[in-house]
Amino acid sequence: MKINFFNIVGYYQFMIENLMKDDMVAVDCTAGNGNDTLFLCNIMKGKGKVFAFDVQEEAVKATTELLEGNCPYDNYVIIKDCHSKIGDFIDGPIDLAVFNLGYLPNSKSEVSTTFDTTLKSVEAALEILRKKGYIFIAAYLGHDDSTERNSLFEYLSCLDSKKYKVANHRLINTNNYPPELFIIQKMHDTF
Secondary structure (H helix, E strand, O other): OOOOOOOHHHHHHHHHHHHOOOOOEEEEOOOOOOHHHHHHHHHHOOOOEEEEEEOOHHHHHHHHHHHHHHOOOOOEEEEEOOHHHHHHHOOOOEEEEEEEOOEOOOOOOOOEOOHHHHHHHHHHHHHHEEEEEEEEEEEEOOHHHHHHHHHHHHHHHOOOOOOEEEEEEEOOOOOOOOEEEEEEEEOOOOO
16 A cells, blocks of 8 residues: 555555554444445455444445445444444454544534544543554544544543553644544553
């Protein structure tokens, strides 16, 4: 896969492709149109497990249709519920979680992620994340006047650096509210 460091989704997918092994457990916390879910399923070649969450019926339908038409594997579970409820559906350790925050792309829906539910989801994912596991979060400055992004930045900045490493990748000379990427790696088991 070629890398475009200036496309946040392509950038985190490049990193995931180089980190993932085919027998891992991954969570797409914001399934949307299913692109990250499909990407994760294909990387694992049907051997691992992918859980995909979205609260919107439109997103669940889009993800289901994309996977049924383009994924030769059945290593996924699509869950129509809020990503804040990860712990209700996944009790074992996970190796990776990915979030692409904001609105459902190409939708007329006004439903979007919020810091309250995203925080609960990130906390739940951190709890079940394996040692050396990763969480990738694409956050948008233009979404909700940057409240979710700024609150997330503040929360992640305060994570215990002995337990987690957190990086922030962003474009600094673009005016159109580009997304930025948070990368979290768990350094020690906490479960």
